[in-house]
Amino acid sequence: MSSLNEPRWLDPDEAAAWRGFVTASNLLNRRLERQLKEDSGLSHQQYEILVHLSAAPGDSLRMTELADKLVTSKSGLTYQVTQLERAGLVARRSCPSDVRGVIAELTDQGREMLRQAAPGHVALVRELLIDVLSREQLAVLAEGLGAVSARLRLEDV
Amino acid sequence: MSSLNEPRWLDPDEAAAWRGFVTASNLLNRRLERQLKEDSGLSHQQYEILVHLSAAPGDSLRMTELADKLVTSKSGLTYQVTQLERAGLVARRSCPSDVRGVIAELTDQGREMLRQAAPGHVALVRELLIDVLSREQLAVLAEGLGAVSARLRLEDV
DNA sequence: ACACCTTCGTTCGAATTTGAACAACAGGAG
DNA sequence: CTCCTGTTGTTCAAATTCGAACGAAGGTGT
Numbered sequence: 001m002s003s004l005n006e007p008r009w010l011d012p013d014e015a016a017a018w019r020g021f022v023t024a025s026n027l028l029n030r031r032l033e034r035q036l037k038e039d040s041g042l043s044h045q046q047y048e049i050l051v052h053l054s055a056a057p058g059d060s061l062r063m064t065e066l067a068d069k070l071v072t073s074k075s076g077l078t079y080q081v082t083q084l085e086r087a088g089l090v091a092r093r094s095c096p097s098d099v100r101g102v103i104a105e106l107t108d109q110g111r112e113m114l115r116q117a118a119p120g121h122v123a124l125v126r127e128l129l130i131d132v133l134s135r136e137q138l139a140v141l142a143e144g145l146g147a148v149s150a151r152l153r154l155e156d157v
Numbered sequence: 158m159s160s161l162n163e164p165r166w167l168d169p170d171e172a173a174a175w176r177g178f179v180t181a182s183n184l185l186n187r188r189l190e191r192q193l194k195e196d197s198g199l200s201h202q203q204y205e206i207l208v209h210l211s212a213a214p215g216d217s218l219r220m221t222e223l224a225d226k227l228v229t230s231k232s233g234l235t236y237q238v239t240q241l242e243r244a245g246l247v248a249r250r251s252c253p254s255d256v257r258g259v260i261a262e263l264t265d266q267g268r269e270m271l272r273q274a275a276p277g278h279v280a281l282v283r284e285l286l287i288d289v290l291s292r293e294q295l296a297v298l299a300e301g302l303g304a305v306s307a308r309l310r311l312e313d314v
Numbered sequence: 315a316c317a318c319c320t321t322c323g324t325t326c327g328a329a330t331t332t333g334a335a336c337a338a339c340a341g342g343a344g
Numbered sequence: 345c346t347c348c349t350g351t352t353g354t355t356c357a358a359a360t361t362c363g364a365a366c367g368a369a370g371g372t373g374t
Contacts, residue, residue: 020302026228145177
């Protein structure tokens with residue numbers, strides 16, 4: 001009857017996976033943040049905005065769409081896009097099909113900045129994560145965390 | 158000769174692993190943050206402080222040690238410990254062996270708060286991550302991300 | 315004992331993040 | 345057309361985060 005009120009705690013393997021995930025995530029973020037800031041003056045978040053825009057058709061996305069891809073708050077995105085706009089890396093356009101809509105678009109300068117910042121960033125991601133893992137580990141990671149993400153996306157429609 | 162200056166970009170599998178990691182990490186953090194705040198009024202960071210303290214001998218740790226385990230900045234920890242101290246969940250003691258040292262210690266109230274907050278948190282971690290993955294996936298994740306963390310710990314001694 | 319370099323935790327200012335509130339608009343049911 | 349509900353992006357205050365600078369103390373070599 002202990003199982004009725006007692007939660008199912010994590011066994012050692014499960015705890016190791018969870019702690020490994022949290023720790024690796026924090027360490028990676030800190031390291032990447034530092035590298036990007038030193039090399040290009042960009043925060044990781046700002047860099048990701050440029051990446052997502054450059055991957056989108058027309059190098060542009062609506063604010064809400066972009067916020068979803070980045071997994072950040074709408075207000076947080078408003079702030080960062082304003083920063084990037086001041087830096088000349090991103091421009092705001094109004095959406096033709098929706099008067100409320102705002103489209104963030106990569107500028108030439110933004111594309112250039114990305115071209116300059118990407119190599120160092122990718123190299124570090126490779127050094128700290130990709131190249132540390134085997135092909136099989138990478139596949140499991142991609143598939144597993146893909147499922148986790150999918151689950152979370154559905155959760156709070 | 159293209160490989161001399163051109164970085165090794167991520168192939169589709171590698172990119173999927175990296176994006177899956179970043180996305181899952183962000184989504185999980187957001188979700189856990191919300192749950193903890195609503196259920197117990199704690200931030201994820203504050204919760205983690207209580208966890209690490211309760212796992213330490215004497216329910217206490219020195220500030221620097223704790224900051225390392227949490228993977229956060231010293232100043233950030235100072236702030237959060239102050240918050241937890243105001244809430245009566247943590248107390249500051251001076252270190253016997255080092256006049257400069259400050260020891261953060263879990264109070265009875267802090268232990269009780271953790272006892273109350275842990276079940277809901279663990280249940281959600283289980284629902285969103287642990288139970289979504291197979292035993293094998295968890296093992297790979299633990300081992301792989303453990304290696305990644307170890308690598309990062311050594312990097313900037 | 316002395317200088318020298320490192321470590322400890324805090325303080326400070328600046329930057330960032332968040333959720334709630336908001337006004338304006340979209341889209342459908344009637 | 346006319347409500348009515350949901351969406352969109354921004355603003356706002358409050359909370360949090362970080363790195364640099366700091367005073368104070370540890371530890372080492374001479």
